[in-house]
Each structure stands twice: as C-alpha cells, then as structure tokens.
Amino acid sequence: MTDATLAELDALPTEELRERAFALARQRRDVKFFWDLFKHVTASNDDTQDGWLGSLDATIDDVVALWREVTDHTYGESEPLVRAAFIDYIMSPAK
Numbered sequence: 001m002t003d004a005t006l007a008e009l010d011a012l013p014t015e016e017l018r019e020r021a022f023a024l025a026r027q028r029r030d031v032k033f034f035w036d037l038f039k040h041v042t043a044s045n046d047d048t049q050d051g052w053l054g055s056l057d058a059t060i061d062d063v064v065a066l067w068r069e070v071t072d073h074t075y076g077e078s079e080p081l082v083r084a085a086f087i088d089y090i091m092s093p094a095k
C-alpha cells in the first residue's frame with residue numbers, strides 16, 4: 001500500500017506508474033497481477049494469447065520481459081485501462 005493519494009498517482013506519467021506497480025508486484029511475487037494486466041492489454045491480439053503465461057513455470061522476470069516485448073511501453077487505446085490498473089495495484093494492500 002502507498003501513502004500517495006489517487007490524485008497524486010493520477011498526476012504521474014504512465015511509465016512511472018508502471019515502474020511503481022511492477023516493483024511492487026515483484027516484491028509481492030504477484031504473477032496474477034501481470035496475468036490480469038496482460039489479459040486487458042492483449043485481448044485483441046491473438047498472437048500473444050498462446051497460453052504460456054498460465055504455466056506455473058512462468059517467472060516474474062519472464063512476465064516482465066514479455067510485457068516489454070508485447071507493449072514496448074506503448075499502450076494505445078488501452079492506456080486509460082492500464083493506468084487505472086497500475087494505480088489500483090499501487091494503492092491496494094498486500095494480500
């Protein structure tokens with residue numbers, strides 16, 4: 001969880017939100033966060049829906065590497081949804 005307010009986080013650039021959310025997910029070892037994010041970003045891209053991410057063999061580093069490959073840190077029309085996911089995750093308590 002963070003002490004930052006919603007307004008403070010919303011004022012940050014998407015890339016900084018991504019860095020904060022990814023760092024937190026790495027700390028929490030939260031593959032589910034990445035999987036949920038991928039489902040939103042890749043929903044319209046059949047090439048990235050090959051199912052490998054559901055494998056228990058996927059590691060956080062694998063997921064981050066795939067994220068970079070798939071998005072190249074450009075989110076297109078998905079950016080508002082991605083920003084909301086980053087902010088929500090940053091503000092959420094650890095599970």
